[in-house]
Amino acid sequence: MSYGPIDQSDFMRLFVRHERDLRVFARSLLPNWPAVDDVLQEASVVMWKKLHQLQQEEGFFTWARVIVRYEALRARRKAARDRLVLSEELLELLANEAMPTTGDELEKEREALNCCLKKMGDEQRQLVFAASMRDGGVKELAEATNRTANSLYKLIGRLRASLRECVYRELQTQGGNHE
């Protein structure tokens, strides 16, 4: 723990330490991963510029989340005409309600997800990852396996739902404080 001004080398260390959790927060406010990456990049630059505002390392995550939230809302305003994104009003609501989740809780969720993924078969795991890898991943897989993209998405949807259910059960078993 540091009780002095945060310098640039501290910033890199802190940002790298918290980047995954900041991405989780940004994901709850943004419609897709490219948007998350863009907002994280913009936010990191703002953090760098405003580093003088931060006096203690322990406040970094909270401070960084405020900046990510602001940048996510700003990105939403830029996409005002896009009808495939949620409204700014709703994003404010989600941002407020996402706040209580701590890094420790997220780590427990990751561990639970790992347990659940291990319980899946290789093919099921590949399908779930295909939807998370990149745009077009499912379509490519559909072509490779002679299925329609729509049927594959439905299957992936069911697998993702069962994964979420499994994560929830794992957290309950571990005594985690899920939701």
Next chain:
Amino acid sequence: MNKSTEHEDLIDRYLTGMADEVDVEQLEALLKTDEELRQTFLAASRVDSHLREQAEQLTLVKKEISRPLKSHFAWINPGSAAGLLIGLFSASVVWAYVVPRGGEITRTSQEIVSEGFEDSDIELPTHLPVKANEWCGRLVSVTPKGGISAFEGKRMGRLTPKAGNRSESLSRIVDLHDYPDLESGYVRSLRVKGSFMAPFTGQNPGFHVRIVAFGQAPEDVRQAWTDRWNSDAMILQGVERKHLPEKDEQGNWHEVSASLEIPEGTRSIMVALGVWHLNPEMSVPDLYLDAVQVQLVDTCKPPAKPN
């Protein structure tokens, strides 16, 4: 399908990019009024994030803060499956790092060019390069004057745009035949970094680093570049990072970097570092370049299956 499953399905369609306008409208209305569903949505988005992290570990999706911004992307060669990607980075601090995930990623890097323009006698051809390993451009080596310092060393390069030009760059071809073949299981990237400065003169230039992969031999790259508008096959892939300094930060050195994962079939890579956004109506400004580095980075792919 019961309501709860239906709502989860809706959330999932949104998170996987499959939702249409009607879906998004419905989801918006539901989330606004149902606190429990908002918690379900937040939990689903967290699991989606964790899955993405896992997928990144498996597919080695590199995360670099300095990657081009999607919102400013434009395909220069829209007819090509792999065109030239343009990114604009509008802030004044640019840095890059790579976060290894999962402890399974190994990288080796080889510095193939390190240029500080310390040679006072440097004389460069001003045309596009026609052979590998030669800098080309309107650049001379100068000693810093008037309170300016070199970024490193005692000298730096000064780019001198031709009067009336909107841009100017220094370029070079890297011939992959000069380097060992890529080992099985590795992917190879080319990373380019340079530091730029433009003292305040009324101009407000931007800086760019461009990397373009070609299937052609070095001597054929110039023609391929010239013909890029006419044929989809000329450019295998390319990336350009543009950095526009804020006006109050002109006079500082700005480090700009870019990285390109080298596509299969690449023989030559053209690297260019330069300035753009010059106002041809105004006098030619002093533009400086220093500490240029080009690296080949080989990265070992992690195993295809999770533990």
